[in-house]
Amino acid sequence: xxxxxxxxxxxxxxxxxxxxxxxxxxxxxxxxxxxxxxxxxxxxxxxxxxxxxxxxxxxxxxxxxxxxxxxxxxxxxxxxxxxxxxxxxxxxxxxxxxxxxxxxxxxxxxxxxxxxxxxxxxxxxxxxxxxxxxxxxxxxxxxxxxxxxxxxxxxxxxxxxxxxxxxxxxxxxxxxxxxxxxxxxxxxxxxxxxxxxxxxxxxxxxxxxxxxxxxxxxxxxxxxxxxxxxxxxxxxxxxxxxxxxxxxxxxxxxxxxxxxxxxxxxxxxxxxxxxxxxxxxxxxxxxxxxxxxxxxxxxxxxxxxxxxxxxxxxxxxxxxxxxxxxxxxxxxxxxxxxxxxxxxxxxxxxxxxxxxxxxxxxxxxxxxxxxxxxxxxxxxxxxxxxxxxxxxxxxxxxxxxxxxxxxxxxxxxxxxxxxxxxxxxxxxxxxxxxxxxxxxxxxxxxxxxxxxxxxxxxxxxxxxxxxxxxxxxxxxxxxxxxxxxxxxxxxxxxxxxxxxxxxxxxxxxxxxxxxxxxxxxxxxxxxxxxxxxxxxxxxxxxxxxxxxxxxxxxxxxxxxxxxxxxxxxxxxxxxxxxxxxxxxxxxxxxxxxxxxxxxxxxxxxxxxxxxxxxxxxxxxxxxxxxxxxxxxxxxxxxxxx
Ligand code: SF4
Numbered sequence: 001x002x003x004x005x006x007x008x009x010x011x012x013x014x015x016x017x018x019x020x021x022x023x024x025x026x027x028x029x030x031x032x033x034x035x036x037x038x039x040x041x042x043x044x045x046x047x048x049x050x051x052x053x054x055x056x057x058x059x060x061x062x063x064x065x066x067x068x069x070x071x072x073x074x075x076x077x078x079x080x081x082x083x084x085x086x087x088x089x090x091x092x093x094x095x096x097x098x099x100x101x102x103x104x105x106x107x108x109x110x111x112x113x114x115x116x117x118x119x120x121x122x123x124x125x126x127x128x129x130x131x132x133x134x135x136x137x138x139x140x141x142x143x144x145x146x147x148x149x150x151x152x153x154x155x156x157x158x159x160x161x162x163x164x165x166x167x168x169x170x171x172x173x174x175x176x177x178x179x180x181x182x183x184x185x186x187x188x189x190x191x192x193x194x195x196x197x198x199x200x201x202x203x204x205x206x207x208x209x210x211x212x213x214x215x216x217x218x219x220x221x222x223x224x225x226x227x228x229x230x231x232x233x234x235x236x237x238x239x240x241x242x243x244x245x246x247x248x249x250x251x252x253x254x255x256x257x258x259x260x261x262x263x264x265x266x267x268x269x270x271x272x273x274x275x276x277x278x279x280x281x282x283x284x285x286x287x288x289x290x291x292x293x294x295x296x297x298x299x300x301x302x303x304x305x306x307x308x309x310x311x312x313x314x315x316x317x318x319x320x321x322x323x324x325x326x327x328x329x330x331x332x333x334x335x336x337x338x339x340x341x342x343x344x345x346x347x348x349x350x351x352x353x354x355x356x357x358x359x360x361x362x363x364x365x366x367x368x369x370x371x372x373x374x375x376x377x378x379x380x381x382x383x384x385x386x387x388x389x390x391x392x393x394x395x396x397x398x399x400x401x402x403x404x405x406x407x408x409x410x411x412x413x414x415x416x417x418x419x420x421x422x423x424x425x426x427x428x429x430x431x432x433x434x435x436x437x438x439x440x441x442x443x444x445x446x447x448x449x450x451x452x453x454x455x456x457x458x459x460x461x462x463x464x465x466x467x468x469x470x471x472x473x474x475x476x477x478x479x480x481x482x483x484x485x486x487x488x489x490x491x492x493x494x495x496x497x498x499x500x501x502x503x504x505x506x507x508x509x510x511x512x513x514x515x516x517x518x519x520x521x522x523x524x525x526x527x528x529x530x531x532x533x534x535x536x537x538x539x540x541x542x543x544x545x546x547x548x549x550x551x552x553x554x555x556x557x558x559x560x561x562x563x564x565x566x567x568x569x570x571x572x573x574x575x576x577x578x579x580x581x582x583x584x585x586x587x588x589x590x591x592x593x594x595x596x597x598x599x600x601x602x603x604x605x606x607x608x609x610x611x612x613x614x615x616x617x618x619x620x621x622x623x624x625x626x627x628x629x630x631x632x633x634x635x636x637x638x639x640x641x
Contacts, residue, residue, distance in 0.1 A: 027100030171239030206240030368407030
């Protein structure tokens, strides 16, 4: 029997004075939606498996909160992972995890929706279920317990967490979440049991129910197949997309405490077709869909009125590629300048970050200007398909410094196949060259912060066949950069290799890795996304205890026809297209942005019905008729022709 909201409130009053940032645990924010619990036909807990400070900046959670609560009879409330001091206090007090709005225990809800944007949240997801008093393994949860579903970028390879989650939403949730709730309301009203409810979910496009799929392995441990074990479960689960982005949420909650991004987020565009070969988000979020400028301006107006936020974040994977970006920035600037509103426009591409755009953002100048060349030589930028000439990088830097920014953040990645010591050394040289662009404007007062991450070969990308770079190789390159990249105005940061390893085996794992995740969690792994909390030892012991070799997942070059643990999950982009792109990378051949020329990546054939329903301007893929159907080299390779 779970505690009542009143009992939970009483316990909270005793605990909160003893923990850090109690504002994380109380709810009651401006614009919080508290609906009548008894009057609700169906109750959804939206859980973000990290602390309030991060979860409250998650746009996906806000979008679902808005959509579900807008539906009469439905109720959605928020749940975040408590920080370790609060988790300990809750366990000592026997206080179950609860939702912020009504203080109902998580176990009281009909459905728990867990957001999994990245893999290092997996142990927190188990902690969240355990703190709710629910068994972490899906098969151990009985009829009285809520169903647990998950969505987010990480779930494009759902297998490592398949043992803990009843069903996954592959792709975009705006429409499918209501289809799921409706199907469960019907099943509930007909007294259907848990398995029957899950069979109903398996019929919904984009929903993957892992218990209805068996995994077969070859003798050497490679996956042989992931196949349905009930009629009606699709062989391949194709992601969901919303053909036209619905208006963004505007009655945003004003957080109780400072959060990671203290700004109002508006997604101006979804998808990116630049085709960077390492980029998971770019491959799984196709096609490109844009929101009209008018709709965005209206949303800014509504948000300013409803929340009082002083900064708007215009978000997308590549905002300077948004067709009307100049008009958008100018119109927001003109309309809201006297209301002290600043605009941030993260993820700008060097090629399309014009001086004009910088001018439009100059009033909002805060902190540094971010550029992500990712590689420091033109050759490596061709390999990863993020080509831009060196001269253009320097020209853009000069324009930025000329407009008053004193700090530029440069992002690079090391660890790509075929990368040479020269390619790494060039990072230091390019950073120095960028800093030199500031001299005429800021003398010695400028700063270049260089962030160097380690490449992780992600599922559903052209690089999914390559191994992770070895520790000694990566650490030698990091040491070279520490030697080469220092001095006034230069600052270097890099990724810890243990974190890279974790991300790699969690994103490339198969269903057997689930046991490792549970073992690591039982050995104390939590908050793995936080450098000072990540426990590599617990993970090493977990692999040993389970008898799996992490190297099998990390360091093997894959054959082009190897079956991946995620091959039964389709992002719409064909595997043959990824093979072709991978082979082009080996020849350092670039591929243009497909808004200029379609390469038949597979999105259109997959979503033709939706394409036909949408007005042309909303969707940047060309009409089907202009699709050049051709036999790609990739298909030849895969079909062994
Ligand atoms: S269908 Fe063509 S235009 Fe659309 S995302 Fe794929 S390659 Fe690009």
